[in-house]
C-alpha cells in the first residue's frame with residue numbers, strides 16, 4: 741500500500757512539475773513571440789494582436805496546430821509573401837506561433853459595458 745501511495749504521489753508531483761515547466765516555457769515563448777511577430781513584420785498585415793486588417797485575415801485566436809500554421813506561412817495560399825526557413829528560422833516561427841496561440845477569444849459583445 742505504502743509503495744502504491746508513494747508512486748501515486750511521485751507521479752502526481754512529476755505531473756505538476758511538468759505542467760509548471762511547460763506553462764513557464766509557453767508564457768516566455770509568447771512574450772518573445774510578440775516581439776518577433778513585430779520584428780518579422782507579421783503585424784503589418786495581420787495587426788498587432790493578429791486581429792486582421794485590410795491587408796491580411798484575422799489569425800488569432802487560432803485552432804490551427806503548429807504543422808498547419810507552418811505550411812500556411814511557408815507556402816501561403818495567395819497574397820501573403822512566402823517565408824522560407826532562411827528568412828524566418830523554425831525556432832522563430834515556433835515562438836511566433838506561441839504568441840498567436842496565447843491570444844485569447846475576445847469577450848462577447850453583450851459582456852462589454854460600453855456597448856450596452
Ligand code: HEC
Pocket residue numbers: 780781782783784785786795796797798799809812813816817818819820821823828836
Ligand atoms: C504583406 C502582408 C502579409 C504579411 C507581412 C504576413 N501575412 Fe500572413 N497572410 C496574409 C494574407 C493576405 C493571407 C491570406 C492568404 C493569402 O492570400 O496568401 C495570410 C494568411 C496567413 C495565415 C493563414 C490564415 C488562415 O487561417 O488561413 C497565417 C497563419 C499567417 N498569414 C501568418 C503570418 C505570419 C506568422 C506572418 C509573419 C511571419 C505573416 N503572416 C505575414 C498577408 C500577410
